[in-house]
Amino acid sequence: MKLTQIAASLAVAALAGFSTHSIAAVDADAAQALFKKNKCNTCHDVDKVKKGPSLKSIGAKYKGKADGQATVVKAITTGPKVKTADGEEEHKIVDTKDAAAQKNLADWILAQ
Numbered sequence: 001m002k003l004t005q006i007a008a009s010l011a012v013a014a015l016a017g018f019s020t021h022s023i024a025a026v027d028a029d030a031a032q033a034l035f036k037k038n039k040c041n042t043c044h045d046v047d048k049v050k051k052g053p054s055l056k057s058i059g060a061k062y063k064g065k066a067d068g069q070a071t072v073v074k075a076i077t078t079g080p081k082v083k084t085a086d087g088e089e090e091h092k093i094v095d096t097k098d099a100a101a102q103k104n105l106a107d108w109i110l111a112q
Helices: 003-016 028-037 055-062 068-078 099-110
Strands: 081-084 087-090
Touching: 028 099, 055 068, 055 099, 068 099
Parallel strands: none
Antiparallel strands: 081 087
């Protein structure tokens, strides 16, 4: 096998290892609209800590982890108990049953 064929084979193998969600582009406009519609900005800001952590800190914590997207989706769809600046409460559930929209919002959060 020639060196160029080996390099091409390695490139294809590397791309095959990526999940489709890591390759898919985030629809930032749709994610921001869902974020605003659900008043997530009441507790979260991109850069600043409010009642909840900043989106940048959430992204830093979960970005690149195999279960990062699933962890964020679970947090926004199941209402788990979360620590807040003033105690603990149930996280608000995002008002959409559309799994693609939920994943897009999670990916947008992780990209911050």
